[in-house]
Amino acid sequence: MHDQENPEVISQPESDAASADQANQASAAGAAPGxxxxxxxTEAKLAEMxxxxxxxxxxxxxxxRRAQEDVSKAHKFAIESFAEAMVPVRDSLEMALKVEAPTVESIKEGVEMTLKQLTxxxxxxxxxxxxxxxxxxLDPNKHQAVAVVPADQEANTVVAVLQKGYMIADRLLRPAIVTAAQPK
Known part of the structure; x- marks a missing residue:
């Protein structure tokens, strides 16, 4: 009798396992569409991202790429404005050379006009x-002293300017060449 109970006991868990499998399949089938x-x-969102x-x-x-092109153009045409301002100066100089019988007065007048254009x-x-x-x-950031000379003024001051200097905006292009007073 013991053997007869065993098949029932064994069959009962088998039926429980089968029903659990069916329940899992049903829930998986129901969850699968979700x-x-x-x-x-998620795939659509991934594709969008x-x-x-x-x-x-x-x-x-x-x-x-556009920034590189802009920098390249800026380097290429950096002096365009200055070149445009210099063309009339060249024109004036060329016209002065074309005059057949220049007088001292006309040359001086032409040079003064050209200097005004250059300025x-x-x-x-x-x-x-x-x-x-x-x-x-004496400002070492703007002046270059090429000689120190005796003078009746304070030491390290400008005595004479031998050549003008120039700055572009706040940047030194060429220092003024000067002589400075020596200490007494």
Whole structure:
């Protein structure tokens, strides 16, 4: 009798396992559409994000390329404004050379007019003259002393200017060459 109970006992758990498998399959079948929907939604979102990333990457690359082109053009045409201001100066000099019978007065007048054009070109392009006055304190950032001479003024001051200096905006282009007073 013991053997007869065993098949029932064994068959009962088998039927429980079978029903559990059926329940799992049913719940998996019911959950599968939900998981598949989530998977497809996630894949769609991934595709959208990938597309947005690729567009952002392309935009960044285009901006980098445009910036490089702008820098290249800036280097290439940096002196364009100055060149435009210098063309009339050259024209004036060429016209002065074409005069067949120049007089001292006409040459002087032409040179003065050309100097005015050159000065205007310098001002337009922020090219500033450095011309220290005698007695000004020697500034090593703007002046270059080539000699120290005895003078009746304070030491390390400008005695004479041998050559003007120039600055472009706040940058030294050429220092003024000066003589300085020696200490007493």
């Amino acid at each position: 998981l598949e929907e989530q998977l497809s939604a 990938h597309d947005a990333f690729m567009r952002a990457k392309a935009d960044a690359e285009n901006m980098r 205007a070109a310098f001002e337009k392009n922020r090219l500033v003259e450095i011309m220290p006055a005698p007695g000004d304190k």
